[in-house]
Amino acid sequence: xxxxxxxxxxxxxxxxxxxxxxxxxxxxxxxxxxxxxxxxxxxxxxxxxxxxxxxxxxxxxxxxxxxxxxxxxxxxxxxxxxxxxxxxxxxxxxxxxxxxxxxxxxxxxxxxxxxxxxxxxxxxxxxxxxxxxxxxxxxxxxxxxxxxxxxxxxxxxxxxxxxxxxxxxxxxxxxxxxxxxxxxxxxxxxxxxxxxxxxxxxxxxxxxxxxxxxxxxxxxxxxxxxxxxxxxxxxxxxxxxxxxxxxxxxxxxxxxxxxxxxxxxxxxxxxxxxxxxxxxxxxxxxxxxxxxxxxxxxxxxxxx
Ligand SMILES: Nc1nc(=O)c2c([nH]1)NC[C@@H]1CN(c3ccc(C(=O)N[C@@H](CCC(=O)O)C(=O)O)cc3)C=[N+]21
Ligand SMILES: [Mg+2]
Numbered sequence: 001x002x003x004x005x006x007x008x009x010x011x012x013x014x015x016x017x018x019x020x021x022x023x024x025x026x027x028x029x030x031x032x033x034x035x036x037x038x039x040x041x042x043x044x045x046x047x048x049x050x051x052x053x054x055x056x057x058x059x060x061x062x063x064x065x066x067x068x069x070x071x072x073x074x075x076x077x078x079x080x081x082x083x084x085x086x087x088x089x090x091x092x093x094x095x096x097x098x099x100x101x102x103x104x105x106x107x108x109x110x111x112x113x114x115x116x117x118x119x120x121x122x123x124x125x126x127x128x129x130x131x132x133x134x135x136x137x138x139x140x141x142x143x144x145x146x147x148x149x150x151x152x153x154x155x156x157x158x159x160x161x162x163x164x165x166x167x168x169x170x171x172x173x174x175x176x177x178x179x180x181x182x183x184x185x186x187x188x189x190x191x192x193x194x195x196x197x198x199x200x201x202x203x204x205x206x207x208x209x210x211x212x213x214x215x216x217x218x219x220x221x222x223x224x225x226x227x228x229x230x231x232x233x234x235x236x237x238x239x240x241x242x243x244x245x246x247x248x249x250x251x252x253x254x255x256x257x258x259x260x261x262x263x264x265x266x267x268x269x270x271x272x273x274x275x276x277x278x279x280x281x282x283x284x285x286x287x288x289x290x291x292x293x294x295x296x297x298x299x300x301x302x303x304x
Contacts, residue, residue, distance in 0.1 A: 003151075003274040005224075007284035010150050014288040015059060021295045022060045025304070032298035033062035033090040034118065034290075037080065039103065040070030045096050051287055052094070059291055062089055074104045078111055085113040091298035092118035094290065115301050118293040121168060130175050134300070136293050141173035143285025144205060144226050145180065147276060153224050156181040159200050163187045163214065163263075164207035169228055173205050194218070204272075212242050212265035222273035228282050229263025242266055 022032065034056045038049045049065070056063040068077065077095075084093045093116045099105045109117075114124035120138035128135035148155055160182035164170035174184045187197055198204055198218040204225045206214045211231035219225065233239055234257060242261050243249035253259050262278030269275045276282050298304075 002269055002272045005147055005151050005226075005274055005276045005281065007147070007276060007281040010147055011284040011288040013150060014146060014285070014292055015055070018288075018291045018295055019059055021299075025295070025298065026060065028304070030298060030302060030304070031060070031062050031089075032092070032294050033064070033087075034092040034094065034294045035064045035066060035084050035090050037066045037068065037077075037084075037093070037095045039068050039072055039077075039096070039099055042096075042098060045098075048287075049096055052290060055287055055291060056294070061291075061294065064090070070100055071102075072100070073102065074107060077103055077108050081108060081111045085111075085116060090116065091301055092116055092290075092294035094119055116297060118290055118297055119168075120172065120293065126167070126172065129172060132179070136297060137176060138168050138172045139289040139293060140169050140207075140228060140282060140286045141176050142289040142293070143282055144173050144228070145176050146285060146289065147226065147282065148180075148203065148224070151274065153203070153274065155203065158182045158202040159185070160203040160205065161185045161187060161198050161201035162205040162207065163194070163198065164205075164209065164228070166207065166209075169207040170205075173207065173228075177203070177205075206263035208263045210263060211238065211261045212263070214264040214268050216265065216268045216271045219268050219271040221271050223271075225264055225269060225272045225275040226282060227262035227264040227276050227278050229261075230278060230283055231261050231263070232258050233261050234258040 036049055036052050038045060053063055053065045084090050093112050109121050112122055114122045117125050117136055120136045125135045129137055160177040162170050162174045165186050165188045174186045178184045185197060187194055195218045199220050201223055204223050207228040239253055249259050260279050
């Protein structure tokens with residue numbers, strides 16, 4: 001039976017560590033400050049943003065939730081970022097994605113002061129990360145490393161295969177794994193005989209953004225699978241592809257009319273030695289690492 005790498009347990013450990021750091025900072029008169037900017041009403045953003053704001057409050061941060069209207073312009077957003085960049089009490093700035101079409105996301109993200117870029121999306125942080133300098137790393141890939149380390153899964157010398165090459169997950173995940181001395185391969189939609197490559201993986205990171213894309217034949221028996229995908233399934237046909245005969249998921253589907261599935265087909269987990277479930281895996285670590293990044297930003301920025 002494969003081992004389930006429980007995101008909730010590991011996230012709680014990280015938050016405990018963060019809480020202790022916050023206490024130590026409080027004793028020195030410092031309170032980490034996080035600004036979460038949520039534009040308009042993207043239904044998928046509501047739950048994540050609420051979770052980020054609530055967690056940062058629980059941990060004793062100064063927490064600010066800023067909610068510009070759906071119709072906000074790039075210029076107005078740039079003015080907001082400039083204000084937050086200049087504020088002494090704000091250590092971290094997060095602009096929740098996606099943004100409305102009229103807002104130029106790249107221009108905005110590049111305007112965030114790199115030392116306050118707790119998402120790790122700024123090209124200066126991407127460059128620092130790849131150049132082996134002190135950097136704020138993107139939260140989801142940082143969470144992947146934390147799961148592996150805290151679960152005692154050896155990274156050094158392992159074959160790590162990352163499927164997906166996005167700037168915010170695949171690429172930085174590969175870089176972080178490389179820094180931990182894995183032998184890293186990045187795969188993507190043009191990779192030839194993908195299964196032959198993924199079957200070499202001791203650690204398989206799935207970050208494609210397609211439901212159930214990784215099938216059992218693509219997994220080396222006993223491998224560790226980290227499933228970064230979060231896909232919502234809301235038709236019976238799709239449901240049956242992944243969860244036919246699964247009573248727990250059946251109940252969830254009946255109740256909510258949708259369920260989440262990762263980028264890994266549930267049958268592929270059965271081939272693995274250990275895996276992160278969806279939900280309850282990497283997503284929870286993303287939020288925990290945002291908190292860790294904010295404390296880190298506070299310490300670095302304040303010279304501590
Ligand atoms: N600037 C920015 N930074 C982000 O980090 C960012 C973003 N924009 N836009 C959206 C994505 C998505 N994201 C998630 C965070 C937590 C869960 C999470 O907590 N997932 C839980 C619950 C999932 C559920 O029930 O819906 C789980 O996987 O168990 C998922 C996804 C952060 N993102
Ligand atoms: Mg993310």
